[in-house]
Amino acid sequence: MSEKEIIRAEGYHVPVLLHESIEALVTNPDGIYLDCTFGGGGHSRHILEQLSPKGHLFSFDRDPDALANCSIKDDRFTFVRSNFRHLLHFMDYYGIEQVDGILADLGLSSHHLDDESRGFSFRFDAPLDMRMNSCGGKTAAQLIADSTQEELGAILANYGELKGSYRIATLLKRASDGGKLQTIQDLLTTVAPVIPERDKKSLAKLFQGLRIAVNDEIGALQQLLTDGTQLLRPEGRFVIITYHSLEDRPVKNFFRSGNISGERVTDHFGVPLTHISPLHSKPILPSAEEETRNPRSRSAKLRIGVKG
The missing domain is CATH 1.10.150.170 (Putative methyltransferase TM0872, insert domain)
Known part of the structure; x- marks a missing residue:
């Protein structure tokens, strides 16, 4: 990212766990990826830096302010002005059957909190x-x-x-x-x-x-997990950043048991009915340096799920 792009992105929202999340997400530079929460574009720009000329990134955001803030000019990039809960519909529209990774940075952006007119x-x-x-x-x-x-x-x-x-x-x-x-x-x-x-x-x-x-944030998250699992190719990854227990608990449960309630469901042979497995047993947390630089990152948790 150029210095101007960093200033623009961080003026809207400071990307949390930026390097950790993109390192976990981009396993194939030629792949297709989804950024479900474009916001200021900090994560999206960093993803594009990791992609080859063959790769492509689709970034979702329902907020008109995010579209107005988007300055990315790249043939490998498509902005989708929609809630990420509709990702299956839009991937079908664009003729995409499978993707290599899905990133979601949940919760409010700094822009939402600092915009006096939005009521957040x-x-x-x-x-x-x-x-x-x-x-x-x-x-x-x-x-x-x-x-x-x-x-x-x-x-x-x-x-x-x-x-x-x-x-x-x-x-x-x-x-x-x-x-x-x-x-x-x-x-x-x-x-x-x-x-x-x-x-x-x-x-x-x-x-x-x-x-x-x-x-309807919890409903949208549940749909993201369910539909995203269908869209991910084998070995594809969910990379999800949460900020409170109501977000983190469904993600943790889904990665461990295949449903947001955490109920363990098995087949006739006792094998858990889940297509996603957690890459790590515990979430990745911001470093002390990041927490000092960006106090709003203190409650963040990064979880990575891999499709089997």
């Missing part, structure tokens, strides 16, 4: 949006309005892992039904009796729970 952070007042694709789908405000109190409580309990989730849901529904829940500040004011603004950890969990539900 409680640091800024903004519309209560939280959509990764700002051109379609329900906003967080609409999700709250359309959910029952019980459904909203379950979202906050399961995706935010929040204590008192049903009490918080009651406050949110009351404010939403009264037309008083349209902005981030409205949200903070509404939940203040349970989560004061100084309780940053609980606020982060609240925002995480709503964001995951708005974007």
Whole structure:
């Protein structure tokens, strides 16, 4: 990557575990690879550096900002403006039957957290949006309005892992039904009796729970694992970076047991019914140097799965 490209990519999102992930991913320079989360393009640019003239990279991102930020001009590169959950459809469209590797850097980019208008952070007042694709789908405000109190409580309990989730849901529904829940500040004011603004950890969990539900992140991850397994050629690799247990647990379970629940399913001979095996027993973590350089990398875990 040139110095200008590095500055451009890191201004949007600092790639996490960059060298470790690309070293694990690119096993065949002539191969076909997928970057499921283009973001600022840091991983994609590094993948292209490892490919031969015969190789090709397809990069997915549903965020219009990612497309606007994309400056890669390379015949070996195709940008797909879509959620990665649709990778089978698009690979069929492009006539691709198998790929050599699939990379996914899950979670929010630095761009999402630092963009004051998107509603992903409680640091800024903004519309209560939280959509990764700002051109379609329900906003967080609409999700709250359309959910029952019980459904909203379950979202906050399961995706935010929040204590008192049903009490918080009651406050949110009351404010939403009264037309008083349209902005981030409205949200903070509404939940203040349970989560004061100084309780940053609980606020982060609240925002995480709503964001995951708005974007159906766990459903998309499950579909990526299932459809990606079908698309990978033998010895092809999943390389997935997660940032919290709700992302990491399904990936770990899928690599070990073939399903996100972790239930061990075997055939009549006791052989596990899984097509993917973990390359390492434990995840790869950022170095101390990377954590110092990029504090947002501290919770990252890299897992590698190989198709048998």
